[in-house]
Amino acid sequence: MAVSERNRSRDDFPWWLLVASGLAAAVAVLIAANGLYAQVFSVVVKGVGITIFVTLAGFILASALGLLLALMALSGSMALRQIARFYIEIIRGVPMLVLLFYVAFVGAPALVAAWNAMTQPLQEAGLMQSLQVRDISLMWRAIIALTIGYSAFLAEIFRAGIQSVDEGQVEAAEALGLTRFQRFRLVIMPQALRVILPPFGNDFVSMVKDSSLVSVLGVADITQMGKIYASGSFRFFETYSIVAYIYLLLTISLSIALRRLERRLRQEGSQGGSRARRSMS
Numbered sequence: 001m002a003v004s005e006r007n008r009s010r011d012d013f014p015w016w017l018l019v020a021s022g023l024a025a026a027v028a029v030l031i032a033a034n035g036l037y038a039q040v041f042s043v044v045v046k047g048v049g050i051t052i053f054v055t056l057a058g059f060i061l062a063s064a065l066g067l068l069l070a071l072m073a074l075s076g077s078m079a080l081r082q083i084a085r086f087y088i089e090i091i092r093g094v095p096m097l098v099l100l101f102y103v104a105f106v107g108a109p110a111l112v113a114a115w116n117a118m119t120q121p122l123q124e125a126g127l128m129q130s131l132q133v134r135d136i137s138l139m140w141r142a143i144i145a146l147t148i149g150y151s152a153f154l155a156e157i158f159r160a161g162i163q164s165v166d167e168g169q170v171e172a173a174e175a176l177g178l179t180r181f182q183r184f185r186l187v188i189m190p191q192a193l194r195v196i197l198p199p200f201g202n203d204f205v206s207m208v209k210d211s212s213l214v215s216v217l218g219v220a221d222i223t224q225m226g227k228i229y230a231s232g233s234f235r236f237f238e239t240y241s242i243v244a245y246i247y248l249l250l251t252i253s254l255s256i257a258l259r260r261l262e263r264r265l266r267q268e269g270s271q272g273g274s275r276a277r278r279s280m281s
Contacts, residue, residue: 020252027245040229040242047225048246054139054211054221058146059204065147066154073159084155091152096145100213103145108136142214150207157199161192194265201258205251212247222246 031037072084091099112133122128165188173183215224222243230239 017252017256020248024245024249031242036235036238037242040235040238043229044222044225044239044242044246047220047222048250050139050214050219051208051211051221051250054143054146054214054219055204055208058143058150058211059207061143061147062150062154062207065151067158069151069155070158070162073155074162088152088155091148094149096149096210097213097216099149100142100145100216103148104138104141104217107144108141109133112136138217139214139219142217142219146207146210146214150203153203154200157196157203158192161196162188164195165191197258197262197265201255201262204258205254208250208254209247 031041069084069087072080073088075081094102112131112135116123116130119128119130123130169187169191170183173187178186211221212223214221215227218224226239226243230236233239
């Protein structure tokens, strides 16, 4: 058995990561040594901050909305369940790029028109100025679109995780006198997190990649900076190779970090259950 475990450990060694790290180091040396690649990198890397901000803001908002939708889908109210189901099924059926255009060029003007209609008396009294469509930045329109799109998928992840918790434990927590919020915080979420984390992390990595869609609105992310440089220099191979390289650095680093966190949670699963029971007492 010891030999078998050693063989399995050797087979599970991340050789792919070793190869990928070698390639990443080779590309880094090329960027440092080649003036053209260094120039492309210096331009494209300016969009990293926007990409990270759009991803974090969109995913945090999508997570909050997705959790709310999951709780609505699991509530005792038929109306709330139907509203959540309608939202989830409709939004998941719309391509992200179409949703991005719709929010940016249909939703934003409609929101501005509705706001101006509601505040018209204040505007006429000189207490408030009318809102213009250009006052809503394209970056925030993109973040709202990503929030709406990803919230539907995250809602299903949250719902599956919550439903994976044994009903008997929830009933036991209720018998101990815990409030609904305490049951959710101390019993349900610690156990659901182990089920939620893998697909949750996958969606986070996917949003890093899908954030490149904001470039169609002119938002200066990594992809947009690459498009601007390539259109002016016609160095398409060098530019998009660097763009792909930066995205790979971001996504692979995130995947490794999330995989380690998942492994740690799996190893501490039994300890987490005992801690939750001690907290209830």
